[in-house]
Amino acid sequence: MSKKFAKTPEPPYYAVLFTAQRSEGDHGYGAMAEKMHQMALAAPGCLGAESAYDAGGFGFTLSYWKDEDAIQTWKADADHLGAQRLGKARWYEHYTIRVARVERAYSGPEGR
Amino acid sequence: MSKKFAKTPEPPYYAVLFTAQRSEGDHGYGAMAEKMHQMALAAPGCLGAESAYDAGGFGFTLSYWKDEDAIQTWKADADHLGAQRLGKARWYEHYTIRVARVERAYSGPEGR
Numbered sequence: 001m002s003k004k005f006a007k008t009p010e011p012p013y014y015a016v017l018f019t020a021q022r023s024e025g026d027h028g029y030g031a032m033a034e035k036m037h038q039m040a041l042a043a044p045g046c047l048g049a050e051s052a053y054d055a056g057g058f059g060f061t062l063s064y065w066k067d068e069d070a071i072q073t074w075k076a077d078a079d080h081l082g083a084q085r086l087g088k089a090r091w092y093e094h095y096t097i098r099v100a101r102v103e104r105a106y107s108g109p110e111g112r
Numbered sequence: 113m114s115k116k117f118a119k120t121p122e123p124p125y126y127a128v129l130f131t132a133q134r135s136e137g138d139h140g141y142g143a144m145a146e147k148m149h150q151m152a153l154a155a156p157g158c159l160g161a162e163s164a165y166d167a168g169g170f171g172f173t174l175s176y177w178k179d180e181d182a183i184q185t186w187k188a189d190a191d192h193l194g195a196q197r198l199g200k201a202r203w204y205e206h207y208t209i210r211v212a213r214v215e216r217a218y219s220g221p222e223g224r
Contacts, residue, residue, distance in 0.1 A: 100212035
């Protein structure tokens, strides 16, 4: 099993679904994305995060959170706000953010 | 804006979050994945689907549904059951499926 999978607890918990089309070029994205990923994982109430982008720069970052308060606190983090500004200005052609309550979860195919 | 983005209605609705590590090799995956994507989009209550896998075969398929009944009906679809069997046997080293209720959503950066 890849370490890319988030090890989340039993539901319920929350998920932030970030779907994005990256702009062309790095423009500092790689370093900042890694920094934000690590900071999010260390943020209060963060249960894990997963991310993958295809060769065309379309992809997802899914992060998992204990509750809505944890999401709001991370959204308002000063360093994260700076990254959000750069994301809007430079890194993303388009994105959609969905906040969802995870109600059930299961893994495979080991359990088949 | 890429046509890869699902155009979903105002929440609430449901999302199925499929996080997967693909096995090496195609083994019929590409053709079946495209067929299942099109069948899901045509299924009753499906609001859209998005998918991206990175060069290492790790990635996501996110599908959006009107309600839990629509998810259960698609899960039990005969053709889809066949694809699920092949997925367990051949295509995925590991996967996690989360079912979540989308509570709010917004897009950017056009609206900034």
